Amino acid sequence: MNKCDEPKKGYESLSASYRYWAEREPGRAQEWKKKFDWALERAQQYADRLGVDREKVLEAWESDRDYWYVNYYQESNQPSLEGKNVVTLAEWEAEGERLYGKERLEWKFRCPACGNVQTARMFKDAGKDPHLCYINCASRYGLGGRKDCKWTTGGLLNIGGRYVIDKKFVPRLIFEFADKENMIYGV
Ligand SMILES: [Zn+2]
Numbered sequence: 001m002n003k004c005d006e007p008k009k010g011y012e013s014l015s016a017s018y019r020y021w022a023e024r025e026p027g028r029a030q031e032w033k034k035k036f037d038w039a040l041e042r043a044q045q046y047a048d049r050l051g052v053d054r055e056k057v058l059e060a061w062e063s064d065r066d067y068w069y070v071n072y073y074q075e076s077n078q079p080s081l082e083g084k085n086v087v088t089l090a091e092w093e094a095e096g097e098r099l100y101g102k103e104r105l106e107w108k109f110r111c112p113a114c115g116n117v118q119t120a121r122m123f124k125d126a127g128k129d130p131h132l133c134y135i136n137c138a139s140r141y142g143l144g145g146r147k148d149c150k151w152t153t154g155g156l157l158n159i160g161g162r163y164v165i166d167k168k169f170v171p172r173l174i175f176e177f178a179d180k181e182n183m184i185y186g187v
Contacts, residue, residue, distance in 0.1 A: 006119070007021070009062040009063045010062050011055060011088045014069060018033065018036035021022045021070070027036055031070075032070065033048055035070045035171065036069070036169045038079075039069065042080070043057040043078075044059065044079045045080065045081060046169055049081050050165060054078075060167070060171060061078070065170075078170075081129040081163070081171065084163050084171075085161075085162040085163060086162070086165060087163070088164070088165050089165060089167060092162075096177065099179055105119060105124060106119055106121060107119060107120065108177065108179065110175055110176055110177070111138070111144075111151050114137060114139065114148075114149035118133050120133045122144070123138070123141070123143070126143055128141055134153075134175045135152060135153045135173075135174055137151040137152070139185045153174060153175065165177070167175075
């Protein structure tokens with residue numbers, strides 16, 4: 001297929017995928033339709049929450065999607081934002097700067113499990129990826145006060161942090177800024 005013939009990324013490409021499968025496997029058309037509708041509804045939820053057009057969300061998701069829409073659109077990839085602490089990347093960046101200034105290496109994050117306060121600088125100085133500072137407890141690497149905390153936002157218990165919606169409209173669960181109160185277990 002010539003690139004010019006490809007449907008535009010967004011509603012157009014998603015509905016083209018759905019129609020392709022509905023025609024190819026009419027016996028399961030209901031199933032394909034259900035997933036198509038789910039994706040549209042979820043995109044609408046994100047759009048409403050973030051104050052953007054649904055097409056903008058679909059455009060980002062469809063540009064990111066490089067496999068079957070039926071597998072791509074699911075709760076673990078586009079989790080419901082209902083009842084969650086959600087901010088946009090721009091809001092999060094503004095808040096970080098307000099709290100700690102422009103130097104991101106000095107931004108402080110708090111592990112929600114043990115209360116460890118950590119910065120990207122700590123990770124960098126220890127030769128670790130600085131981005132780990134808001135998803136993994138520093139004590140995993142022998143940094144910070146506690147030595148026995150293995151907390152990560154990649155674990156099964158997705159609580160105790162906040163979701164930052166990145167430019168692809170994907171929510172990333174990260175630790176809260178240290179100077180906010182969101183402790184779940186206490187120190
Ligand atoms: Zn911890």
